[in-house]
Amino acid sequence: MGVNIIVCIKSIKSTASQGQRSFSDELNPHDRATLEVALRIREDLGGTITALSMGPETFATSLHEAMVIGVDRGILISDRALAGSDTLATSHVLAAAIRRLAPYDLVLFSARTADSDTGQVGPQTAVALELPIITGVCSIEQGKNSLFVERNYDGFLERYEVYFPAALTIHQSAIRPRDTGFLRIQSVFEKGLECWNHTDLGLNRKEVGEIGSSTRLFSLSQTKKMRACAFMSGSGPGQADQLVKALLQLDMI
Amino acid sequence: MNIFLSDKNRLVQRIAHGFCEIEIQPIAGKIDKEAHFPWDVVKKMGELGYFGIQAPKSLGGAALDTVDYILIIEEISKSCAALGLCVAVHNSVALYPLLAFGSEEQKKKWAPQLTSGNKIGAFCLTEPNAGSDASGIESEAISKDRYYVINGSKAFVTNGGVAGIYLIFARTNPNNGNKGISVLIVERGTPGLIVGDLEELCGVRANPVSSVRLNDCEVPSQNLLGREGAGLSIGFAALDIGRIGIAAQAAGIARAALEEAIRYSKQRHQFGVPIAKHQALSMMIADMATKVDAARLMAYRAATLRDKGESFSQASAMAKLFSSEISSEVTDQALQIHGGYGYSKSYPVERYYRDARVTRIYEGTSEVHKMVIARGIMGN
Numbered sequence: 001m002g003v004n005i006i007v008c009i010k011s012i013k014s015t016a017s018q019g020q021r022s023f024s025d026e027l028n029p030h031d032r033a034t035l036e037v038a039l040r041i042r043e044d045l046g047g048t049i050t051a052l053s054m055g056p057e058t059f060a061t062s063l064h065e066a067m068v069i070g071v072d073r074g075i076l077i078s079d080r081a082l083a084g085s086d087t088l089a090t091s092h093v094l095a096a097a098i099r100r101l102a103p104y105d106l107v108l109f110s111a112r113t114a115d116s117d118t119g120q121v122g123p124q125t126a127v128a129l130e131l132p133i134i135t136g137v138c139s140i141e142q143g144k145n146s147l148f149v150e151r152n153y154d155g156f157l158e159r160y161e162v163y164f165p166a167a168l169t170i171h172q173s174a175i176r177p178r179d180t181g182f183l184r185i186q187s188v189f190e191k192g193l194e195c196w197n198h199t200d201l202g203l204n205r206k207e208v209g210e211i212g213s214s215t216r217l218f219s220l221s222q223t224k225k226m227r228a229c230a231f232m233s234g235s236g237p238g239q240a241d242q243l244v245k246a247l248l249q250l251d252m253i
Numbered sequence: 254m255n256i257f258l259s260d261k262n263r264l265v266q267r268i269a270h271g272f273c274e275i276e277i278q279p280i281a282g283k284i285d286k287e288a289h290f291p292w293d294v295v296k297k298m299g300e301l302g303y304f305g306i307q308a309p310k311s312l313g314g315a316a317l318d319t320v321d322y323i324l325i326i327e328e329i330s331k332s333c334a335a336l337g338l339c340v341a342v343h344n345s346v347a348l349y350p351l352l353a354f355g356s357e358e359q360k361k362k363w364a365p366q367l368t369s370g371n372k373i374g375a376f377c378l379t380e381p382n383a384g385s386d387a388s389g390i391e392s393e394a395i396s397k398d399r400y401y402v403i404n405g406s407k408a409f410v411t412n413g414g415v416a417g418i419y420l421i422f423a424r425t426n427p428n429n430g431n432k433g434i435s436v437l438i439v440e441r442g443t444p445g446l447i448v449g450d451l452e453e454l455c456g457v458r459a460n461p462v463s464s465v466r467l468n469d470c471e472v473p474s475q476n477l478l479g480r481e482g483a484g485l486s487i488g489f490a491a492l493d494i495g496r497i498g499i500a501a502q503a504a505g506i507a508r509a510a511l512e513e514a515i516r517y518s519k520q521r522h523q524f525g526v527p528i529a530k531h532q533a534l535s536m537m538i539a540d541m542a543t544k545v546d547a548a549r550l551m552a553y554r555a556a557t558l559r560d561k562g563e564s565f566s567q568a569s570a571m572a573k574l575f576s577s578e579i580s581s582e583v584t585d586q587a588l589q590i591h592g593g594y595g596y597s598k599s600y601p602v603e604r605y606y607r608d609a610r611v612t613r614i615y616e617g618t619s620e621v622h623k624m625v626i627a628r629g630i631m632g633n
Contacts, residue, residue, distance in 0.1 A: 026267060064264050179276070180268045181301025182315035182325075189261045 002047035003105040003164065005038045006098055007031075007071065008125070009053050011062040012115040027062040030110035032069070032177035034170040037140060038108055039070050039178075044142055048072045050101060054082060054093050060193055067188040069180055075101075079197035084210030086217075091124035093208055096201035098129060105164040106147075111136045111171045119169070126167035133167040134160050138174050257553045258320065265321040269328035272301070281333035284459040285604050288451070290415050291336070291459065298340070299370020303329075306344050308352055312360060313368035319494070319556040323501035327549070330505030334608035335459035337505060339373065341498035342411045346491040346616075347374020347420055350436065354479040354487050363418060363438065372417025372441075376495075377407040377465055378488055385621045387422075387485060388431045392467060394423035400471045401425070401437055403445070407465040411615070414451050414461025417441045421467065422488060425481050434484035438476040445470030456607035493566050494559070495616045500552040500572035503580035503612040507545045510587035510605040514538060517591055517600075534590055541583045548576035567629045574622040577612035584609040 011025040038049045051066035053059050054077040063074035077097055085093065098107060107129070109122030119135070126133035139150040146163045151171070162168070198208050206212055230246065232239040247253045258266070276294050284291050298304065306322045308314025317325075322344065330337030348367045351360060351374075366372040383389035392405020403423050410419070419439045426433035439446050449464035479487050515538060518529035528534050551572035558565035584606040588595035595602045613619045 061260055061264055061267070064260065065268070068264065068268070179272060179297060179301055181303075182265060182268065182306065182317060182321075183302040183310075185261060185265060185268075185321075186310070186316045 003041060003045050004047055004101075004103060005041060005049045005106045005108060006101055006104050007035055007038050007049060007051050007066070007108045008094055008121070009035070009051050009062060009066055010110075010113050010115075011053065011055055011059040012113060025058050025061060027065050028110060028113045028115070030112045030114065030170075030172045031062075031066075033172040033175050034108050034110045035066055035069050035071065036175045036177040037168075037170050038106075040175070041106070041140075041142070047105070050075060052077070052094065052097055052101075054078070054085070054090055054097075056083075063193050064188055065180070067191070067193075068182075068184050069178075070184070074193045075196060076193050077196045077198075077201070081198050081205050081209045084213065085208055086213035086215045087118050087120040088124055088214055089208050089212040091121050091128055092212070093198065093201065093203065094121065094125045095128035096203055097196060098125070100196075100201060103165075105166075107131060107165070107167040109167070109169045111169040122167065122169040129167070131165055131167040132162055133169070134162060135169040136171045137168045138171045140168075140174060257550070257557065258324075262318075262320050262324060265317060266324040266328060269325045272298075273328050273332040277329065277332040277336060281336075281459075282601060282604065284333070285335065286458075286598070288453075288458040288461075290339075290461050292415075294336070295339070295370060295373075302368075303340055304343055304370035304373075305348065305364075305368025306340075308348060308364060308368045312352070312364040314364075319497065319559045320553060323497055323552050323556045326498050326501040327505040327508070327552070330502040331509045333459065334502060334506050334605075335457040337502045338457050338460050339412055341495065341502055342376060343367070343374045345495040345498045346376035346488075347412075347416075347418065349494055350376075350420060350478060350487050350491045351438070353490065354436075354483070358475070359438065359478065367418060373412050373415050375410050375412045375416035375419045375465075376488075376491065377410050377413075377419050378422045379408050379410075381406060381408050385618055387488065388434075390422055390424060390434055392421065392423040393427065394421075394425050394435060394437055396425065396474070399474050401474060401477065403437060403439070403467040403470040403472065405467050407467075409452065409462055409615070410465050411460060411462055413448060413463030413465055419446065419465060420478065421465075422484050423467075425484075429482060431485050432482045434488075435481050436478040436484045436487050437472055438478055439467075439470060439472055443470055443472060454611070456604075456609070456611050458607075492616055493569050496569045496573035496622075497552055497555045497559070497565075499612055499616045500548065500555065500569070500576040503573075503576040503609060504545060504548040504552055506605050506609045506612070507541075507548060507576075507580040507583040510584040510602055510609070511538070511541050511545050513600070513602050513605070514541065514587040514590045517594075528590070537586050537590065541586050544579040544583055548572070548579050551575055567626065570617075570622050570625045570629070573612075573616065574619055574626065577609075578619060580609040580612055 009031040010028040012028050014026040049071040050073040051071045052075050067074045134149050136151045137149045138152050141148040146161050149160050151158050232242040302315035305314030306317050310316050326337050326341045367374050394401040394403045421437045421439050424433050425435040445468045447466040452462045519527050521528045555565050555568035555572045558568050588602045588606050591602050594600050
């Protein structure tokens with residue numbers, strides 16, 4: 001039948017070191033599993049995969065990477081008016097872009113990102129598109145005209161059948177992503193990305209960016225975990241005795 | 254460093270970095286200790302394009318440029334110098350001569366086996382009595398009907414123990430000096446090609462470096478690479494590219510040592526403060542970082558010149574000389590910063606120290622490189 005899949009991906013500030021400096025941006029590591037889910041569905045059902053990302057021009061590398069991994073088309077939504085968008089404004093922009101890509105069958109997000117990790121963009125975009133959404137999907141099976149998905153939440157395994165079109169947020173435990181190689185790189189850079197801005201999406205400047213956002217991050221500070229460290233001295237059996245006593249005192253055993 | 258790199262170069266670097274961190278870094282210490290060639294990882298690398306980095310797509314390659322190539326070698330070597338060496342030698346001095354000097358039939362026959370990593374390539378120039386002076390080659394290939402019969406002995410063959418395709422340098426004309434040397438493609442399994450015992454080396458221990466003997470080894474005349482007598486010019490052209498790879502390898506090892514030194518010096522406390530706070534050590538780290546940056550830039554320059562079609566031999570020789578020398582210095586200083594722990598096998602710096610040492614020897618010693626560079630500057 002062939003399904004059209006849209007995968008919304010994100011670039012994050014890199015933690016990997018490149019000599020004394022770090023790589024500027026990198027693909028959200030959780031997106032690898034989400035892209036893998038899309039690739040497997042396309043392998044079974046045919047169709048196309050489009051990767052979509054909103055952000056500055058430096059996000060292009062992650063879209064290129066998604067194309068190297070195997071998606072058919074990469075679209076970067078980027079312009080200055082979009083800077084400072086909160087999760088709701090971002091979701092409106094993504095929803096407008098996804099509408100422009102209609103017809104589509106499946107919209108995928110990662111359940112988490114390795115940076116801000118709000119978990120909001122997927123569900124908000126699905127609401128804007130009036131799509132059913134299952135969040136935190138940890139396994140996927142294909143039915144005849146539907147998908148059977150599972151989510152593991154609060155000690156319960158929930159199993160759903162969803163019909164297209166639908167949105168899912170994928171938990172990275174769902175699948176192990178394949179290794180990325182070099183064989184497609186040259187053709188990806190020959191093909192290039194498509195770049196859209198907010199006017200291409202028919203959006204007003206006041207609906208996007210800082211002006212279009214209903215929340216603003218006021219401050220950010222690191223919290224400290226209250227942890228105490230104690231060392232048990234002596235040899236193995238002695239240390240074990242001390243550990244048991246210490247845990248008993250804390251009512252932990 | 255990014256000013257010299259295109260978006261594509263950076264993506265290549267990031268992809269290589271990600272793979273090496275996950276697949277190679279965790280096993281590097283173990284395979285060094287056991288002198289074990291990790292076929293399972295190598296097989297994966299073959300599927301991902303590591304063994305045909307610059308080969309055209311039509312032959313199964315990734316069609317990347319020289320800058321991409323050295324970024325990949327640098328990243329692999331940062332995790333494991335022995336695997337970096339394997340990939341560098343395979344791509345630069347085994348696959349490249351086939352692509353540059355091979356006939357269409359030869360490329361069609363052997364290139365896909367090499368680019369897929371199904372067969373590893375080896376370059377057999379060095380002999381027990383011919384090291385820096387390659388013109389001293391004694392191996393002979395006598396033309397007989399439609400065959401060459403090769404006899405001789407090759408030493409320190411990188412990838413020797415696992416290679417599927419060997420480029421053998423031998424004299425096809427004993428009376429014609431340097432112009433009497435030719436290159437023959439010999440497949441593993443050819444009767445008379447005997448892979449000797451693996452060398453017990455100080456560093457790059459996971460690379461199966463071996464000797465190779467040729468005992469009345471017969472190969473069809475179609476296995477001659479390029480024309481008869483062109484052997485040394487093919488070899489030197491390959492080594493020009495090979496040297497950029499070794500520069501990148503040495504820089505990768507030095508980077509690994511530098512990062513370990515930085516990490517350790519922030520962690521280790523002496524006299525009540527992290528040792529990084531002691532000026533003697535912070536000055537050392539500043540020197541190390543500067544050298545590593547310079548080495549990488551020289552390798553990038555040589556690679557960029559090649560990609561632009563400009564002359565790069567001199568830049569490649571300088572990059573290899575400088576990078577291999579500073580790699581020894583930087584790994585030595587990293588070991589010093591670790592103190593007694595650095596001398597112990599519990600930390601990886603002793604491996605970097607051993608691995609860096611050989612980069613000053615293979616693919617032309619530092620002394621030969623100085624000779625080449627001086628000749629380039631002052632003429633013969």
